Amino acid sequence: MQTLLSEQAALLPRAAEAESILRSCVHCGFCNATCPTYQLLGDELDGPRGRIYLIKQVLEGHAPTARTQLHLDRCLSCRNCETTCPSGVDYHNLLDIGRAVVDAAVPRPLGQRLLRKSLLGMVPNPGLFKAVINTGEVFRALLPEVLQAKLPRSVRPAGLRPATRHRRQVLILEGCVQPSLAPNTNAAAARVLDRLHISVTPISQAGCCGAVDYHLNAQEAGLNRARRNIDAWWPGIENGAEAIVQTASGCGAFIKDYGHLLRHDPAYAARAAQVSALARDLVEVLRDEPLEQLGVKATTSIAVHCPCTLQHGQKLGGAVEQLLTGLGFNLTPVPDSHMCCGSAGTYSLTQPELSRQLRDNRLNALESGQPQLIVSANIGCQSHLDGAGRTPVRHWIELLDDTPG
Known part of the structure; x- marks a missing residue:
């Protein structure tokens, strides 16, 4: 052109x-x-x-x-x-x-500015986000339906994480909203990896990946979060961590872009490129491991929602489906599996009407094979789809975890 x-x-x-x-x-x-x-x-x-x-x-x-x-x-x-x-x-x-x-x-109207400023202040801040969620739970019955749908239907407790004990070690991103909305996701990942003789090294200084800021046009704030994460992960990388694992594909897609976004930053370009090279979605790590030794009992009929950030952003479409099929799970067919659920980070709050239409269309497709459960690989999609109050939605790693709950 x-x-x-x-x-x-x-x-x-x-x-x-x-x-x-x-x-x-x-x-x-x-x-x-x-x-x-x-x-x-x-x-x-x-x-x-x-x-x-x-x-x-x-x-x-x-x-x-x-x-x-x-x-x-x-x-x-x-x-x-x-x-x-x-x-x-x-x-x-x-x-x-x-x-x-x-x-x-183009200046935005006051309402839009306030909404975006609130999201920028709350979502990337795990402590504040958790406080807002807890307050919302107390007053759930008084909230309008659109806000009730943003609260988790149920929160599965995380349970214990294994101690760091194996030669093979990975780092893991805790995320900003996932610890409040689905705390069991990373805990389940750590337990599954431990059973495969891979230890998760906790890095508490690593926070939000920066995607929320960046995509709400606070781009420098998003890049500063990326820089802080690189600094936090670097000692673990120097100590031999073989990967930086993400259980939220939205975060993973952004971290894999650190190298591109910071390529002109003389202080961070080389390290950002290495961090992006080490970034792995959880499915990339597990698909190369002997999963048969987990002894998973595949008794549940499931539909897989493959997030856009996994299939289009990270080019890993079908990877979760292949892994679960190999373990014996019955995957129901999902028409138009390439389509978006409408979560898209903060999109469900900034464009609620379009987001709701997309969510309902996606659920109709996911439920067409009458699954008992829907699984996904991104906390945004998981909470957005589950908020409709229809078929339960969880992260797929919980199917491989033998901890009850």
Whole structure:
């Protein structure tokens, strides 16, 4: 796509990257066929091709409007289009660049500013988030239905984690919301890994991965969280940790991007690249291990929701399904398994109507084979789908854990 950046846009730190991405798009429109918002709204500007054109216009000097901002806001950043695109357009990075330029030029209404500021203050802060969840539980009956759906239906206690005792060691990201919404996920992962003679080394200084800040256009705050995590993990890496494991695929997709996002930072570029190279979704670690020795009893009929951040962001679509099938689980068919559930980080709060439609469509597909349980690989998808109050949703690692609960 022929592109001529304006003088102002040419001064942006990522100007060359934006121009390269824009030039790689051939305007074929294949992306619209798998774009969740285009499927719902049928508007060219609510599909990847249209959004690319909007960003192109802005970077070529056209003044953005509130309407431009809305169309970019409606994007889920699911990256389904990247899987579909025959030209390999790096859409999600272009979107981040475009959103930053548009937000700098178009002031948001007061309500949006307050919501985004609240999310930025609460979600990446595990202590504050837990306090909000606990307060919500106390007043659950008084809350509107939309907020009740954000509270966990039930919280499975974490149980004990094994001591660090094996030669093989990995680091693990605790996350920001998962300790409150699903504390058993990382505990179950640690127990399963321990039974495979892999110890999890706790790194309490590592916090939120930075994705929430970055995708709400607090990009420097998100990168600063990435830098703090790199600093926190580095001693463990130097001591021989073989991987940095994530049980939330949304965090994993962002950590695997640290190397790209910090490639021009002289103090962090090399270490960020190494952290990204060591980042592994839990399924990447377990699929290479002798899982038969776990003695898993596969008695449950399940449907697998493969998060967008796993199948499109990390290119691991089908990996969880293959692992569970190999262990003898009965996986029910899921039509349109490439589609997004509508969680998308904070999207369910910033775009609640579209998010709810996508969630209900996804649940209809997941439940079409009448599973007893739905499993996922990302806390956002898990809590969003479970919030509908239909078929229970858990993280798939709990199926491999022999701790009752």
